[in-house]
Amino acid sequence: MFFRSGILRAERRRRTAPREAAVTEAGREVPVHAECDVLVVGGGPAGVSAACAAARMGARTTLLERHNHLGGLSTGGLVIWIDRMTDWEGRRVIRGFAEEFLDRLPAGAVAGPPRADWGSRDPALAAHWAQRTAAFHGVVTWSPTCDPEAMKTAAQEMLLGAGVDLLFHAWGAAPVVRDGAVRGAVFEGKGGRRAVLAPVVVDATGDGDLFHRAGAAGSEDVDERDIHHxxxxxxxxxxxxxxxxxxxxxxxxxxxxxxxxxxxxxxxxxxxxxxxxxxxxxxxxxxxxxxxxxxxxxxxxxxxxxxxxxxxxxxxxxxxxxxxxxxxxxxxxxxxxxxRHSRRLRGVGRVAREDWDGRTAPDEIGVSPSLSPRFANVSVPYGALVPEKLDGLLGPGRHLSCDATSHSFMREIPQCWMTGQAAGVAAALAAARGVEPRAVPVAEIRRALRRQGAHLGAAAGPAEALPAA
Incomplete structure (x- = not known):
């Protein structure tokens, strides 16, 4: 692919630590700013879709975002080229929130091939769209480039319309952990430290800040053959x-x-x-x-x-x-x-290279296009969002549980929309039932996702829920 060339490896500058290596902070009480059913920390693609999905399920949902806008790297990071949402046959497999969101953008804010051309292998069409980041391996794909300001506005209005309580300029700094489960988060703002409490938290920080600081296991290995690091x-x-x-x-x-x-x-x-x-x-x-x-x-x-x-x-x-x-x-x-990569969750399940063979995960909550026509679509399991042991938290987005090779595409914006929507649905169901996210029946998550327009493959297997911690 055209992004694999052009990597510069440079020497890192090391700062000399001061002689006084630590300072002591006085203990303090942190005021509670709000309580809700589902707290989403991070307003990037995964966080936006998670918050929207949870609120539409009836959950009182709060989203913390450190910047003044939503969209994360898709807007503030200018990653305005949205990677493939169609498979190599031209079928749109990342749908639901992603489809509705892009359909809400004004016509002049989206540049990409018309629907009739998705999946085309016509050499002239493929050559034309290859220069416009919308054809790969000789196949035209639905991978548009979008106006970042239009995306910010669309995301904001979708969340406000769904009833999400937005908090901008609020940096999710630490999880609130009680009895081994995450029950909220502390954020830093201009008014100091505040806490938002919730029975279920969605860590959509992209770097796994909350699950890491709560003690959940993660991975940091990278695939040097790819640009994902x-x-x-x-x-x-x-x-x-x-x-x-x-x-x-x-x-x-x-x-x-x-x-x-x-x-x-x-x-x-x-x-x-x-x-x-x-x-x-x-x-x-x-x-x-x-x-x-x-x-x-x-x-x-x-x-x-x-x-x-x-x-x-x-x-x-x-x-x-x-x-x-x-x-x-x-x-x-x-x-x-x-x-592109910092740390990844170690989950109950994961997306791995050996799963690129077309098999359907028994706890599938989404389908991703594969890296090339040589591989089948990739089934994404619910277990990839659920920490091995930590309760009260889900981790969709680029830090979900996967191997380093699969991370090369699971980190992309459409996959973050897809896993975020699944996490929002599961979080709302867990909060409504009064159970941990790992105990929510997968079949129920899938039914709710279908009602929200998501694409899923074959029916889930016999396991109604993930293994207990």
Whole structure:
């Protein structure tokens, strides 16, 4: 795939620790800000879909978001290219919340192939859409590029319409743990530390902050063959002529290769320009930096500094040498750092490479397209959202339980929408029944997901619920 090239591995800067290695904080009581049935921490794709699904099930739902907008990396991270939601036959398999959400966007906010072309293997169509991040392996897919501001607005209005209580500028800092179960979270805001209590919490932080701080087991291994472990900040250039630029790349491949070579020689790494939702805006989702941790503040700072310098270098090189970019200007650098991987939950179940053979998990709560036409669709089990031992919490999104190879696609935005919706449904059912999430009958989760428009494969197996902790 075209994202696997262009990775820069750099030496990490190490900060010298002060002689006084620790300070002591005084004990304090934390005021309770609110109580609810389901608390969702993190307003990225998984958190938004989880909160919407839970509220529509009748649960009193609160969502904590550290920024001033919803959507996470799909908006604030400028990952506005939404990966494949169709399989290699053109069938839309990630539906439910994802389908409704995208259908709510204004026509001018979505750029992608028409439905009639999904699954087409026509060489001309595939070549056209391959330049527009919507065809892979010679197959046209439903993977649109969207206006980030339109996505922020749509997400906000969907949640408010569902009755979700939103708290912006609230950083979910720590879980509230009682008798080995998560029963809320403490957040940091301008008013200090506050707590929100709930019998069920959805950790949608993307980094597994809550399950990790509550003591649940996780994994941090990565697949070095893939970009899923890289970190960078994306940006947009305005004032471009992307159709002219794409024609040049197609008609003068030798010149384009030389352009890339000289740029990489000068900058160390040069990213290709990608289309956006407008012909006059170019998207840069790299350059991708390896060897940095999204959990380390010094590393995060270094990535931001390098990304901004690379943005300036790209602008100069593209203006001088790339057709379509003579009048380019720096429109926006993403306000959110693009962390693809940090830690993953160790769950009751998981998505693993050996499961890419078309088998249906007995506790399936969603279906993901596979990495290539060589593989069948991938069944996603409910157990991948449920910690091995920790109760009161579900962990959908990019930190769900999976192996490093499967993480390469399970971290993508549509998969986060899909697993988030399942987590929201399960959390609402658990709260209503007064049971732990692992005790909710899988068949009941599946019925509710179908009512919300989700796509599922064959019926669940004989196991009504997951094994007890």
């Amino acid at each position: 890289c970190v960078n900040t994306a940006w947009l250039f305005g004032g471009v002529d992307m159709p002219a630029h794409l024609r040049w790349r197609s008609e003068q491949p030798g010149e384009f290769s030389e352009f890339l070579r000289t740029g990489r020689e000068r900058l160390g790494l040069l990213d290709k320009a990608f289309v956006s939702w407008r012909d006059d805006v170019a998207l840069f989702m790299g350059p991708r930096l390896a060897g940095f941790s999204g959990l380390d503040t010094d590393d995060q700072t270094e990535v931001e500094i390098r990304s901004r310098r690379l943005m300036a270098g790209h602008l100069e090189h593209y203006r001088a040498h790339a057709p379509g970019f003579a009048g380019a200007w720096p429109m926006l650098m993403a306000p959110q750092l693009g962390v």
